Amino acid sequence: MTQRRHGRCLLGLVAALILWLPQGGLAQDDSGSLLDTGGLSDNVVLQADEIRYDQALQIVTASGNVEIASAGRVLQADTISYNQNSDIVTATGNIVLLEPTGEVFFSDYVELTGDLKSGVISGIRILLDENTRVAANGARRTGGVVTEMRKGVYSPCDLCEDDPNAAPLWQVKAVKVVHNQETRDVEYYDTFFEVFGVPIGYSPYFRHPDPTVKRRSGFLAPSYGSNSNLGLILNVPYYFNLAPNRDATLTTMFLTKEAPVFLGEYRALTGAGGYELDGALTYTTARDNTGQELDGNEFRYFIRGDGQWDYDSTWRYGFDLYRSSDDTFLDRYNFDNVDTLTSDVYVEGFRNRSYASASSYVFQGLRANDDQDQIPVVLPWLEYQLVTNPDADGGFFTLDASTLALTRQEGTDTQRVSVGAGYEMPYLFDSGQLVTLRASVRGDGYHVNDLVIGNGQPDFNGFEGRVWPVASLEWRYPFVRQSGSVQQVIEPIVMGVISPNGGNPAEIPNEDSQDFEFDDINLFAENRFPGIDRVEGGPRINYGIRLGAFGANGGRTEVLVGQVYRARVDDTFSPGTGLDSHFSHFVGRVLVSPNEYLDLLYRFRIDNESFAVRRSELGFTAGPQWLRVSATYVRLKDDPNLVVDTTEEREQLFTSAIVDFGDGWGATGNWREDLTGAGTISYGAGLLYENECIVIEAGVDRSFTENRDVQPDTTFLVTIRLKQLG
Numbered sequence: 001m002t003q004r005r006h007g008r009c010l011l012g013l014v015a016a017l018i019l020w021l022p023q024g025g026l027a028q029d030d031s032g033s034l035l036d037t038g039g040l041s042d043n044v045v046l047q048a049d050e051i052r053y054d055q056a057l058q059i060v061t062a063s064g065n066v067e068i069a070s071a072g073r074v075l076q077a078d079t080i081s082y083n084q085n086s087d088i089v090t091a092t093g094n095i096v097l098l099e100p101t102g103e104v105f106f107s108d109y110v111e112l113t114g115d116l117k118s119g120v121i122s123g124i125r126i127l128l129d130e131n132t133r134v135a136a137n138g139a140r141r142t143g144g145v146v147t148e149m150r151k152g153v154y155s156p157c158d159l160c161e162d163d164p165n166a167a168p169l170w171q172v173k174a175v176k177v178v179h180n181q182e183t184r185d186v187e188y189y190d191t192f193f194e195v196f197g198v199p200i201g202y203s204p205y206f207r208h209p210d211p212t213v214k215r216r217s218g219f220l221a222p223s224y225g226s227n228s229n230l231g232l233i234l235n236v237p238y239y240f241n242l243a244p245n246r247d248a249t250l251t252t253m254f255l256t257k258e259a260p261v262f263l264g265e266y267r268a269l270t271g272a273g274g275y276e277l278d279g280a281l282t283y284t285t286a287r288d289n290t291g292q293e294l295d296g297n298e299f300r301y302f303i304r305g306d307g308q309w310d311y312d313s314t315w316r317y318g319f320d321l322y323r324s325s326d327d328t329f330l331d332r333y334n335f336d337n338v339d340t341l342t343s344d345v346y347v348e349g350f351r352n353r354s355y356a357s358a359s360s361y362v363f364q365g366l367r368a369n370d371d372q373d374q375i376p377v378v379l380p381w382l383e384y385q386l387v388t389n390p391d392a393d394g395g396f397f398t399l400d401a402s403t404l405a406l407t408r409q410e411g412t413d414t415q416r417v418s419v420g421a422g423y424e425m426p427y428l429f430d431s432g433q434l435v436t437l438r439a440s441v442r443g444d445g446y447h448v449n450d451l452v453i454g455n456g457q458p459d460f461n462g463f464e465g466r467v468w469p470v471a472s473l474e475w476r477y478p479f480v481r482q483s484g485s486v487q488q489v490i491e492p493i494v495m496g497v498i499s500p501n502g503g504n505p506a507e508i509p510n511e512d513s514q515d516f517e518f519d520d521i522n523l524f525a526e527n528r529f530p531g532i533d534r535v536e537g538g539p540r541i542n543y544g545i546r547l548g549a550f551g552a553n554g555g556r557t558e559v560l561v562g563q564v565y566r567a568r569v570d571d572t573f574s575p576g577t578g579l580d581s582h583f584s585h586f587v588g589r590v591l592v593s594p595n596e597y598l599d600l601l602y603r604f605r606i607d608n609e610s611f612a613v614r615r616s617e618l619g620f621t622a623g624p625q626w627l628r629v630s631a632t633y634v635r636l637k638d639d640p641n642l643v644v645d646t647t648e649e650r651e652q653l654f655t656s657a658i659v660d661f662g663d664g665w666g667a668t669g670n671w672r673e674d675l676t677g678a679g680t681i682s683y684g685a686g687l688l689y690e691n692e693c694i695v696i697e698a699g700v701d702r703s704f705t706e707n708r709d710v711q712p713d714t715t716f717l718v719t720i721r722l723k724q725l726g
Helices: none
Strands: 002-014 017-020 044-054 059-070 073-085 088-098 104-113 120-124 125-127 133-142 146-155 171-179 185-195 198-209 222-228 231-243 246-255 261-269 272-289 294-312 315-324 340-351 354-365 378-388 396-407 414-429 436-453 460-476 481-482 485-500 540-551 556-566 586-595 598-606 612-624 626-638 649-662 665-674 679-692 693-701 712-721
Touching: 073 104, 073 340, 088 120, 133 171, 146 185, 272 315, 315 354
Parallel strands: none
Antiparallel strands: 002 017, 002 044, 044 059, 059 073, 073 088, 088 104, 104 120, 104 125, 120 133, 125 133, 133 146, 146 171, 171 185, 185 198, 222 231, 222 712, 231 246, 246 261, 261 272, 272 294, 294 315, 315 340, 340 354, 354 378, 378 396, 396 414, 414 436, 436 460, 460 485, 481 485, 485 540, 540 556, 556 586, 586 598, 598 612, 612 626, 626 649, 649 665, 665 679, 679 693, 693 712
């Protein structure tokens, strides 16, 4: 007998198959008893437009928008039949099988067991994570975990909209493809790799994690290239997934003109912070400082790292590490081109408006004239800073204290203690004038060994100190006018400073104030030296004017220009600094940013007598988001304090561009030129292409720098990364 009902119905089977119809009745035979369909697994739900039950053959047939759900799996099809005797579910037409782990299977014919975990699928297509697809002539499912396919194709690449039958950008074809949802692996047997449908490689066996895997140990995409000094380059990285919070990468750099280089990176997160370490090591032909080969081999290496951890809500501690086996290893292998390597350990605390720290520094000089025995070790360096809460008048006190010890194997050893206290009180008049009063006093004590005084005097050993009071009064009066949507500002600024003359005896070494520069940033500073070892003395007046125009949409233009008048010429400032006479050079800046398409900053220092430009620094970025062009121009004229390598004049131009062509294409370019006559320093260009299934990066760099065994070179590298392929 055949029982037939029409309409939308729900079939729920717990221990036996139960049919539920929207009319409210249960599926019944002519005698009124429930259909005895038992056999499908527990907790199965079926819904369809129409259901038939053949009691003699014990076959349930559902048609029209059929959907079966079982233990998180959902099977959809035009028609589904269930044979109670064989416990087989057969589905035909527009079949979709959704797995609990997210995979989606498509087919036109499926035979599965009642629990939907095992069976055969004809003409299978699988949609994995990240829109990756697998297709095959047929497949066998086992245990709801393993899908074994014959004549399979794997690719995350989108098909061409104009010609969907065309081969994708790349795909992997194999006689047999096995996808294991438990181990999340995709395995291939007798494998061909194709690009635009053209086979370019074969492997008898190949395996990679499926797209649901975000981290797993294995080989990463290699990079290929060449260097005119090192030869052909092949970088092969291997990634180690050590734990959810730890990983490492080991890369072997193969070179045809040098021995291999091994690079490593280790990263770890802890409950209180984290740290990273990386480095490189090689055992290669020994060379002298000119690059000539010597007999034998030598180890060359570098190690670098940083880390930081929180001890509690106030204190944290950390380190920075950077060391190299020699001066030119980093530069020769294009790892870095820095002049000094800095390593330190520190502890620091923040509480309310106070700060405290203890640190130690070690430096490694990489320039040809650096003598490591004369480079100091800082151990320890202790600092404390306090800013009190403002009082009823808005004033507040400051306290700064520090002590450090610098030691050298050769040269001056210094121990210093410095304590300073100050008070600052701003006052805003009803007219808009802002007056700020500052007063401070600082005491510095030094103990020095082997300090070279010069001028025929013997080296100094002993104690030296100073007490340094400073008082200043700053006045600002901004005039504001609204013109349409633009707000215009004119603000004159005058600052008077009083402090004793002198203050820099020859018995106090200059360790932290050598890199001095007079510019718009410290125009209104009480002490323009960046450190403690040098102070600025004598009465003086800092004055200038700031002009600005600010648009309602965020655009702005600002101009600042100013000068310093000193009542007494101070020989602390050497000729060329711009502060060695009564009237200083003019310093200032021009900032132009009318909209999102232009940012321009020009900083300058102009001789107050000849009006010759002594310093020019121009930087700008312009263009829409798809084309950003930037340039930086720097000119330093006759200022020995600005250039550590004692060059009297430097003039450089650096330009770069980033282009987004659209459709995944992009390019970069850069050029650095020495305009004093030395010519080009370096240039480079890069090309990037990225879509849903591939990333291609190519770059070429040309350097004209000569540094002992580092000669001018050209480097070309290409990296091709196939997405969702490990």
